[in-house]
Amino acid sequence: MGRARYVLFDFDGPICRLFAGHKAERVAADLVDWLAGQGLRGLLSATERASLDPHVVLRAVDRGHPGSDLVAELEERLTQEESRAAASARPTAWADPLIRTWSAVGVRLAVTTNNSPRVVREYLEGRGLTDCFAPHVYGRTRELRLLKPDPHCLIRALNAMGAAPSAALMIGDTPSDLLAARKAGVPFLGYARNDHKRQVLSEAGADLVVDSLEGVLRLVGTTNR
Template identity: 45%
Template sequence: MAVDVDVFTDVSRALAGARCVLFDFDGPICRLFPEDSSKPIADELRREIDAFGASHVLGAAERTHKDPHVVLGAVHRALRAGAPGLRELLRLLEERVTAGELVAAELVAAHHEWHTPYADALIRKLARRGATLAVVTNNSPLAAEAHLDRRGLLPYFTTVQGRRADDPGLMKPHPDVLFRALRVLGLGPGDAVMIGDTPTDVEAAARAGVEFVGYGRNERKVRALCRAEAPTVITSYGPLIEGEWGPGS
């Protein structure tokens, strides 16, 4: 499947016709964990798992992966598979991940270089033309809300939907977070466009029936989105800010 990269006329048309735009948080709005700064949180989770005596639930990749969500997901899968005594461990790990995300969200909000270029302007432009906005993220909704509030962007979002503390198995690529946002907004999949930056975002949008625009900030991200068959990928929001593509622009 051919992927359109930086075909801004198509993206402008999609956004202009959308009643709502669903933003992934980490990537499309900011870099929540720049320079692999998520790894200390993942390492902390592994220490908690070892102390609990449950290191056997981690596979080879999960023992070294920088993403705490990967570690969290491994424990959740073991719990679902019937491994005994893991519910309390999962609750503890969720608390650790949320605390780490909250610290990162506040830190990144205070440093402009980790804000996604032109994201603020795009959010304001979409709101100005009457689109309803929502966040759909695998991060804690508390972290996303804290970050957006610090940047003065929270009032533009009708809802912020994130990882369910009681069921991390519903993180993307499961479409649950998209469906939750759409229910709050009272809209259907055909009313929405999602902006995301990972293959899991591509899959979640496809499973929800939501049109998708990929944001690839570098060549690695663009290649991953193309391999996932994102229909459209852009490398900057800049041209969307400059163009005139909807009522109230």
């Protein structure tokens, strides 16, 4: 962390709990119901229909109909749901001061996420954090095959900032974040808000996982005195 001159944040988890009030489980179920209403329930397996993750539903449809109007409609519906969720998102403890401190000492920041970049910008604007990241927000595009664990959004961020992977750090909370960082050659810091997430990250091979960003903030402050 002391060597990092560029920090890539995942959004939902390290920066905020996007679905704290507007549950992801309900969003996934609504997407499944919408597909059923279009007579397209058969596009999903039983496991995918029961998924609690809206991205599982979106990816499943994209695998069968990549680049289709159907996928575009489903992705827009998910973006709208994420936008509703952003209004009740819960900031991750210590994330705001950590972001501001890193920005103040000259570390360049980016968001690299599978969420809609439009929604990320809405959230950052509401928290007064836009200037800490702008213009480096890299999120979901219509090319869903490029979602993490593909490193596409990380590579976009690195290229845009002129950053060597070894000079960067990614903070994420899922195995897909870890895999994307590895593929991009970026050191990884895991954030886990509970024991289950810590176990999942550790089992995926994360070398360092923290359960609070407070220690990271303290280290950044000490390193840059």
